[in-house]
Amino acid sequence: MSESHNIEYKSTWREEYLKWICGFANANGGRLYIGIDDKGKTTGIDNHEKLLEDLPNKFRDILGVYAEVNLQSEKGKYYLEIIVPRFDVPISVRGKYYVRTGSTLQELKGPALNEFILKRTGKTWDDIPVELATLQDVDEDAIKFFAKKALKSKRIVPDATEEDTKTLLNNLHLFSNNGKLKNAALLLFGKDPQKYFTSAYFKIGRFGDSDADLKFQDVVEGNLIEMVDKVMEILERKYLIRPIRYEGMQRVEELEYPEPALREAILNAIVHKDYKGTTIQLSVYDDKLILWNPGMLPDELNIEMLKGKHPSHPRNKNIADIFFKAGYIEAWGRGISMIMDTCRKAGLPEPAIEEVAGGMQITFLKDIFSEDYFKRMGLNERQIEAVKYVKENGKITNSDYQELLGVARRTATRDLAELVEKEILKSSETRGAGAYYKF
Numbered sequence: 495m496s497e498s499h500n501i502e503y504k505s506t507w508r509e510e511y512l513k514w515i516c517g518f519a520n521a522n523g524g525r526l527y528i529g530i531d532d533k534g535k536t537t538g539i540d541n542h543e544k545l546l547e548d549l550p551n552k553f554r555d556i557l558g559v560y561a562e563v564n565l566q567s568e569k570g571k572y573y574l575e576i577i578v579p580r581f582d583v584p585i586s587v588r589g590k591y592y593v594r595t596g597s598t599l600q601e602l603k604g605p606a607l608n609e610f611i612l613k614r615t616g617k618t619w620d621d622i623p624v625e626l627a628t629l630q631d632v633d634e635d636a637i638k639f640f641a642k643k644a645l646k647s648k649r650i651v652p653d654a655t656e657e658d659t660k661t662l663l664n665n666l667h668l669f670s671n672n673g674k675l676k677n678a679a680l681l682l683f684g685k686d687p688q689k690y691f692t693s694a695y696f697k698i699g700r701f702g703d704s705d706a707d708l709k710f711q712d713v714v715e716g717n718l719i720e721m722v723d724k725v726m727e728i729l730e731r732k733y734l735i736r737p738i739r740y741e742g743m744q745r746v747e748e749l750e751y752p753e754p755a756l757r758e759a760i761l762n763a764i765v766h767k768d769y770k771g772t773t774i775q776l777s778v779y780d781d782k783l784i785l786w787n788p789g790m791l792p793d794e795l796n797i798e799m800l801k802g803k804h805p806s807h808p809r810n811k812n813i814a815d816i817f818f819k820a821g822y823i824e825a826w827g828r829g830i831s832m833i834m835d836t837c838r839k840a841g842l843p844e845p846a847i848e849e850v851a852g853g854m855q856i857t858f859l860k861d862i863f864s865e866d867y868f869k870r871m872g873l874n875e876r877q878i879e880a881v882k883y884v885k886e887n888g889k890i891t892n893s894d895y896q897e898l899l900g901v902a903r904r905t906a907t908r909d910l911a912e913l914v915e916k917e918i919l920k921s922s923e924t925r926g927a928g929a930y931y932k933f
Contacts, residue, residue: 499596500524505531507545507574512556512587517594518578519559519585520602520610524594529573538571545574557585584614605770619770620681620810623674624690631675632659636683636717640820643719647821666819668812678812681769682718691769694718696725698776700733705777718764718813722822725760725776726753733778748840751783751858755836758829759845759856763787765817766809771852781860788853797847800830843867871916876901877909881918889922889932 500523502514507528518524529539539545542565553561562577584591591602591610602610612618637659644650654662663669668679681687687694696714701707712732714724734750749756763774763785771788791797792807806827808814817823834844837858846857859867868878876899883898884890890898895906910931913919919931 499594501527502597503527503530503532503534505529505537506539507541507549512552513590513592514594514599515553515559515561515576515578516557516585516587517592517599519557519561519581520592520614521580521594523580524578526576526578527573528576529571536568536571536573538573542572542574549574549576557587559585582614584611608770618809618811619768620676620678620812621670622677623670623672624677624680625674627675627680627684627690629660629675631680631685631689632663632683633685633717634659636719637662640683640719640816643820643822647819649819649821666812666816676812677769678810678816682813682816684717687717688715693771693773694769696721696764696774696776698725698728698733698778700778702780719816719820721764722757722760726757729756729776729778750860752836752840752842755833755840755845756783756858758823758833758836759785759858761817761822762829763854765814765823766854768809768853782866783858783860784855785858786850786853786855790849790852791854797849800847801834802831803828843870846870868918871918873913873916873918874909876905877913880909880913884919884932889930890919891930 500518500521502518502524504511504514504526505528511526511528514526518526528545529537529542531537546563546565549563550561553559559578559581561579564575564577566573566575591607592599593602593610609619612621641650641655641662645652645655654665657665663675663679663683668676668682670676677691680690681694684690694715697711698714699711700709702709710732712728714721714728716724730749760776764787766789767774767787768789774785774787777784777786789809791800792809794807795804804827806814814823823829830847833856837844843859845859848855848857865878868881873881879899880890880895883894890910892903892906892910895901895910896903899906901909910919910921913931914921919933922928922930922932924930
């Protein structure tokens with residue numbers, strides 16, 4: 495049995511290995527073997543009787559945990575098996591916290607430690623009380639705005655809108671046990687949330703040919719419950735256009751990116767933002783739109799899981815609950831799936847989702863014929879040129895492909911077949927000399 499995320503071997507016992515016990519307790523539990531080297535060979539220990547008596551007491555007195563210590567033997571050599579369960583409360587060694595990650599031991603510090611302690615105590619950052627805040631910091635208009643939305647969504651009872659502000663906030667679980675307003679209350683309904691949370695605003699920038707070419711920008715401040723509408727209003731008024739098209743005699747003016755998808759992405763960024771970090775950034779270019787917010791995915795999720803139906807794991811459970819009650823979001827983990835479906839139906843590429851610079855980034859591409867999109871689809875340079883040719887000429891034949899790219903018929907046939915397989919081009923019903931490919 496080799497070392498793994500929950501198994502560690504040590505030839506002899508040292509006091510510093512208390513950190514490994516702590517690391518297992520703070521992770522998912524594990525087993526520490528004393529008297530086995532890192533290659534899995536039993537080397538044995540001579541002081542097993544003393545350790546059998548001392549170690550449980552050390553774990554209790556220094557760590558405050560119980561771990562099972564068993565004496566084992568192999569070919570006359572004794573070794574100890576220490577079985578450490580997972581603990582739901584944070585465990586420390588002389589004031590320091592460790593966690594087992596993969597096959598390594600890491601000390602938790604700063605924001606990572608704060609996040610870990612909150613998670614282990616069943617709380618999220620937006621649960622923390624703001625000691626100096628009072629009801630005078632709450633915007634009554636924001637409360638009324640929420641109540642109107644929640645009543646329309648039928649996620650609060652009508653009588654709730656008749657309650658005074660303190661009662662409503664209390665019923666929404668936005669007061670701590672000691673009667674202080676929580677972080678969530680000030681972020682959601684505060685008159686000036688930036689007074690307490692300096693990065694709780696939304697930056698929008700319009701860029702030209704490069705990131706260095708910033709044309710103009712806006713900063714959207716204020717409480718979160720009204721921020722989504724403010725961001726969308728500024729985007730529609732200053733940053734995006736509504737191309738005109740006709741369906742028969744009907745004039746249609748839709749936003750250049752699907753409005754429901756864009757709104758959902760902005761909501762996700764606001765609800766799941768790490769408010770201990772920097773601000774949300776929305777960068778608008780000629781051919782794409784990039785939205786980034788601080789905060790990595792929780793351990794329970796990965797990017798592929800996001801694209802399908804998955805359990806909801808909100809970073810800020812109170813903020814998510816208020817947005818749910820207001821009818822802005824669902825509680826089913828379907829937001830990203832809806833974004834993808836909406837873009838596909840609009841004839842746009844699926845947005846790219848990545849973990850970048852300690853946060854989550856989603857990139858909307860305006861034109862399905864963009865070169866970036868085709869590179870992400872795995873097209874080679876020949877195929878990209880062929881797609882451009884079809885865009886300009888309406889179709890391409892195998893002979894056109896050979897002449898345009900200077901390749902043999904076999905290569906042209908293979909490349910075109912891949913374009914059909916990737917559903918970028920469609921093959922005509924005609925076969926033989928009259929066959930062609932088009933969108």
